[in-house]
Amino acid sequence: MDLAIVWESLPRLLEGTVLTLEITGLSLLAGFCLAVPVAMARLSPRRMLRVPAYGYMLYFRGTPLLVQLFLVYYGSGQFQPFLDQVGVWFLFREAYFCAVLTLTLNTAAYTAEILRGAMLAVPRGEVEAARSLGMSGLLLYRRIILPKAFRLSLPAYTNEAVFLLQATSLVSIITLLDLTGVARIIVAQSFEPYKLYVTAGLIYLVITYTFVLVSRRLERRLSAHLRGQPAGGIGNVVGR
Amino acid sequence: MMSLDLQGYGWMLWQGLERTIMVGLAAMGLAVAFGLLGAWGKFSPYRAARWFAGLYTTVVRGVPELILILLVYYGVPTLLQDLAAGTGHDLRIDLNPFMAGVITIGLIYGAFATEVFRGAFLAIPRGQIEAARAFGMGHVLVVRRVVLPQMWRFALPGLGNVWMVLIKATALISLIQLDELMRSADIAARATRLPFTFFFAASLLYLGISVVSMLVQGQIEAWADRGSRRG
Numbered sequence: 001m002d003l004a005i006v007w008e009s010l011p012r013l014l015e016g017t018v019l020t021l022e023i024t025g026l027s028l029l030a031g032f033c034l035a036v037p038v039a040m041a042r043l044s045p046r047r048m049l050r051v052p053a054y055g056y057m058l059y060f061r062g063t064p065l066l067v068q069l070f071l072v073y074y075g076s077g078q079f080q081p082f083l084d085q086v087g088v089w090f091l092f093r094e095a096y097f098c099a100v101l102t103l104t105l106n107t108a109a110y111t112a113e114i115l116r117g118a119m120l121a122v123p124r125g126e127v128e129a130a131r132s133l134g135m136s137g138l139l140l141y142r143r144i145i146l147p148k149a150f151r152l153s154l155p156a157y158t159n160e161a162v163f164l165l166q167a168t169s170l171v172s173i174i175t176l177l178d179l180t181g182v183a184r185i186i187v188a189q190s191f192e193p194y195k196l197y198v199t200a201g202l203i204y205l206v207i208t209y210t211f212v213l214v215s216r217r218l219e220r221r222l223s224a225h226l227r228g229q230p231a232g233g234i235g236n237v238v239g240r
Numbered sequence: 241m242m243s244l245d246l247q248g249y250g251w252m253l254w255q256g257l258e259r260t261i262m263v264g265l266a267a268m269g270l271a272v273a274f275g276l277l278g279a280w281g282k283f284s285p286y287r288a289a290r291w292f293a294g295l296y297t298t299v300v301r302g303v304p305e306l307i308l309i310l311l312v313y314y315g316v317p318t319l320l321q322d323l324a325a326g327t328g329h330d331l332r333i334d335l336n337p338f339m340a341g342v343i344t345i346g347l348i349y350g351a352f353a354t355e356v357f358r359g360a361f362l363a364i365p366r367g368q369i370e371a372a373r374a375f376g377m378g379h380v381l382v383v384r385r386v387v388l389p390q391m392w393r394f395a396l397p398g399l400g401n402v403w404m405v406l407i408k409a410t411a412l413i414s415l416i417q418l419d420e421l422m423r424s425a426d427i428a429a430r431a432t433r434l435p436f437t438f439f440f441a442a443s444l445l446y447l448g449i450s451v452v453s454m455l456v457q458g459q460i461e462a463w464a465d466r467g468s469r470r471g
Binding site for chain 1 (some may be wrong): 298299301302303304305306307308310311314315316318319408409410411412414415422425426429434435436437439440442443446447450451
């Protein structure tokens, strides 16, 4: 088999890989920051906070990412006059912005669900002890619940990061030249689909398992003082 | 509340919804079949079968669905054509998008179903299988009488999850020109120049499928768990 086309395209594919990693990293970071307040709102005793958080999580977890992406990228065009008036239309014109915005909103919903479960798993006794010491509200969250919940949610969060990495391949559909996007362009020019898609697939595979390996190490280190912690990996289905 | 005026394209979305559910059900059936096969492979005494099952779940879960769909739809026919050309034959293959979609989605979620069945099998107390063996039951009989009836119950929550993710993944098949819900919405959005309206309507239909699936899953689990003690 002639693999010249693969070697020739490798530099461009790696350039695409950089964009893939960049979009994944940005969305993960922003998504995590959004997920923490959303998860807290979801567990709030106040309906005003709980119901919107529930609705947001249900919508973004219950609909395909592709629809969300089109809704933001193409759908925003329907509100162009309004968005122009507010002065943000220049952002929605950019596929890059739409991609990161959608992926952020999407991963935040999944992450909030993971955090919700972890927050509920924080032992009651610890929360009660903190309350009896007079801690409440944000202080209780900051000192007791969140640190524990973050550690508990690490295995599931690793899965989420892996799924998000793979989900970023959809941004190629709204014209971005990520790893998948570059592969598709080269296929359109050379008509060598299987060689390029297999190569792109292998690159994703390497990134995925490198990441899983590293985060398992991290988990083991963080839970060294705890016995019988569940191991990480991409076993659970939390994809979109 | 904004009103959704679908400009007479509502029927198209409805047909798309039907197609989406059909693709989803067909792919789910295939995923269960691949899942059982994969789980059998993982516990097989044959090294080759174990290796192959491991490779299957590793590769499928590490590569994006979109790449796999493009690979099956565009890559496989070209590969076969190239191979045929290599041996001096002229071959022309056009995969039907419905088949390509069902096969790819089934193959992908078969890998997740494999893990679900593997976990379910491990959840069956070893003692029961040993007891059945001690009574002189053969392998097939043990699987039929002891393993499968319990495995289904353990596997149901996981399979429910697989279904929820799978039905959303069918939206990707729109990219290989199958007129399912997503593509119908896309066509309507282009024709009417109302992208938000149609993609939002489509998203509500997907949400409807998800919510109904959640409710049905709860019912099925309650039904399957009747007669089993909790805790």
